[in-house]
Amino acid sequence: MTIRSFKIKKNNDDQAKQAAILQARDIAEKIAKESAELNKADKLIDDDFKRVLIAISNLFEHLNNRYKVDEKLNERVKTMTELIFDDTAYKRGEHKKAVEMAKKMLLKNKPIEEIIEFTGLTKKEILSIQKTL
Numbered sequence: 001m002t003i004r005s006f007k008i009k010k011n012n013d014d015q016a017k018q019a020a021i022l023q024a025r026d027i028a029e030k031i032a033k034e035s036a037e038l039n040k041a042d043k044l045i046d047d048d049f050k051r052v053l054i055a056i057s058n059l060f061e062h063l064n065n066r067y068k069v070d071e072k073l074n075e076r077v078k079t080m081t082e083l084i085f086d087d088t089a090y091k092r093g094e095h096k097k098a099v100e101m102a103k104k105m106l107l108k109n110k111p112i113e114e115i116i117e118f119t120g121l122t123k124k125e126i127l128s129i130q131k132t133l
Contacts, residue, residue, distance in 0.1 A: 098120055
Protein backbone atom coordinates (compact mmCIF):
# COMPACT_ATOMS: atom_id res chain seq x y z
CA MET A 1 0.00 0.00 0.00
CA THR A 2 1.42 3.37 -1.00
CA ILE A 3 0.47 6.37 1.03
CA ARG A 4 1.23 9.80 -0.34
CA SER A 5 2.26 12.41 2.17
CA PHE A 6 0.27 15.56 2.65
CA LYS A 7 0.57 18.70 4.71
CA ILE A 8 -2.13 20.79 6.28
CA LYS A 9 -1.36 24.19 7.69
CA LYS A 10 -3.84 26.28 9.58
CA ASN A 11 -3.36 29.15 7.16
CA ASN A 12 -3.92 27.03 4.01
CA ASP A 13 -6.89 27.86 1.89
CA ASP A 14 -10.10 25.92 2.43
CA GLN A 15 -9.76 24.03 -0.86
CA ALA A 16 -6.32 22.71 0.11
CA LYS A 17 -7.63 21.66 3.53
CA GLN A 18 -10.59 19.88 1.91
CA ALA A 19 -8.28 18.00 -0.48
CA ALA A 20 -5.95 16.95 2.34
CA ILE A 21 -8.80 15.74 4.57
CA LEU A 22 -10.32 13.76 1.70
CA GLN A 23 -6.92 12.18 1.11
CA ALA A 24 -6.74 11.34 4.83
CA ARG A 25 -10.19 9.74 4.56
CA ASP A 26 -9.02 7.62 1.62
CA ILE A 27 -5.93 6.54 3.57
CA ALA A 28 -8.09 5.69 6.60
CA GLU A 29 -10.30 3.53 4.40
CA LYS A 30 -7.28 1.73 2.91
CA ILE A 31 -5.86 1.01 6.37
CA ALA A 32 -9.25 -0.22 7.58
CA LYS A 33 -9.58 -2.57 4.61
CA GLU A 34 -6.01 -3.86 5.02
CA SER A 35 -6.74 -4.49 8.71
CA ALA A 36 -9.86 -6.43 7.70
CA GLU A 37 -7.75 -8.61 5.41
CA LEU A 38 -5.26 -9.27 8.22
CA ASN A 39 -8.14 -10.16 10.51
CA LYS A 40 -9.64 -12.46 7.91
CA ALA A 41 -6.28 -14.22 7.55
CA ASP A 42 -6.09 -14.66 11.36
CA LYS A 43 -3.06 -12.35 11.54
CA LEU A 44 -4.93 -9.73 13.57
CA ILE A 45 -7.25 -10.87 16.34
CA ASP A 46 -10.77 -9.45 16.55
CA ASP A 47 -10.08 -7.28 19.59
CA ASP A 48 -7.01 -5.67 17.98
CA PHE A 49 -8.88 -5.29 14.70
CA LYS A 50 -11.64 -3.38 16.50
CA ARG A 51 -9.03 -1.19 18.25
CA VAL A 52 -7.33 -0.38 14.94
CA LEU A 53 -10.65 0.70 13.46
CA ILE A 54 -11.45 2.85 16.50
CA ALA A 55 -8.00 4.44 16.31
CA ILE A 56 -8.47 5.19 12.60
CA SER A 57 -11.83 6.79 13.28
CA ASN A 58 -10.47 8.85 16.20
CA LEU A 59 -7.41 9.99 14.28
CA PHE A 60 -9.49 11.09 11.32
CA GLU A 61 -11.95 12.88 13.59
CA HIS A 62 -9.07 14.72 15.27
CA LEU A 63 -7.64 15.92 11.95
CA ASN A 64 -11.01 16.88 10.57
CA ASN A 65 -11.98 18.79 13.73
CA ARG A 66 -8.60 20.50 14.00
CA TYR A 67 -8.79 21.90 10.50
CA LYS A 68 -12.58 22.36 10.55
CA VAL A 69 -13.23 20.96 7.10
CA ASP A 70 -16.45 18.94 7.13
CA GLU A 71 -18.19 17.71 10.28
CA LYS A 72 -20.25 15.20 8.27
CA LEU A 73 -17.06 13.38 7.26
CA ASN A 74 -16.45 12.33 10.88
CA GLU A 75 -19.72 10.39 10.92
CA ARG A 76 -19.05 8.90 7.49
CA VAL A 77 -15.62 7.60 8.53
CA LYS A 78 -17.02 6.25 11.81
CA THR A 79 -19.83 4.50 9.93
CA MET A 80 -17.35 3.12 7.36
CA THR A 81 -15.12 1.60 10.06
CA GLU A 82 -18.12 0.14 11.91
CA LEU A 83 -19.45 -1.42 8.70
CA ILE A 84 -16.07 -2.95 7.89
CA PHE A 85 -15.88 -4.46 11.39
CA ASP A 86 -19.47 -5.71 11.35
CA ASP A 87 -19.09 -7.22 7.88
CA THR A 88 -15.84 -8.97 8.79
CA ALA A 89 -17.20 -10.24 12.11
CA TYR A 90 -20.37 -11.47 10.39
CA LYS A 91 -18.40 -13.34 7.74
CA ARG A 92 -16.15 -14.91 10.39
CA GLY A 93 -19.23 -15.97 12.37
CA GLU A 94 -20.89 -17.46 9.30
CA HIS A 95 -17.71 -19.34 8.40
CA LYS A 96 -17.42 -20.66 11.94
CA LYS A 97 -21.01 -21.97 11.75
CA ALA A 98 -20.28 -23.63 8.41
CA VAL A 99 -17.20 -25.34 9.86
CA GLU A 100 -19.22 -26.64 12.82
CA MET A 101 -21.92 -27.96 10.49
CA ALA A 102 -19.26 -29.63 8.34
CA LYS A 103 -17.80 -31.35 11.40
CA LYS A 104 -21.20 -32.72 12.37
CA MET A 105 -21.88 -33.92 8.84
CA LEU A 106 -18.45 -35.55 8.58
CA LEU A 107 -19.05 -37.38 11.85
CA LYS A 108 -22.29 -38.71 10.34
CA ASN A 109 -20.33 -39.85 7.24
CA LYS A 110 -22.21 -37.54 4.85
CA PRO A 111 -20.72 -37.28 1.34
CA ILE A 112 -18.33 -34.37 0.76
CA GLU A 113 -20.46 -33.07 -2.13
CA GLU A 114 -23.44 -32.82 0.21
CA ILE A 115 -21.33 -31.02 2.83
CA ILE A 116 -20.16 -28.55 0.17
CA GLU A 117 -23.77 -27.96 -0.87
CA PHE A 118 -25.05 -27.29 2.65
CA THR A 119 -22.09 -25.36 4.10
CA GLY A 120 -20.69 -23.47 1.13
CA LEU A 121 -17.20 -24.59 2.14
CA THR A 122 -14.68 -25.76 -0.44
CA LYS A 123 -13.61 -29.37 -0.79
CA LYS A 124 -10.15 -28.38 0.40
CA GLU A 125 -11.60 -26.81 3.58
CA ILE A 126 -13.72 -29.88 4.28
CA LEU A 127 -10.81 -32.27 3.79
CA SER A 128 -8.75 -30.11 6.15
CA ILE A 129 -11.52 -30.25 8.77
CA GLN A 130 -11.78 -34.01 8.27
CA LYS A 131 -8.11 -34.40 9.20
CA THR A 132 -8.75 -32.73 12.57
CA LEU A 133 -11.50 -35.16 13.57
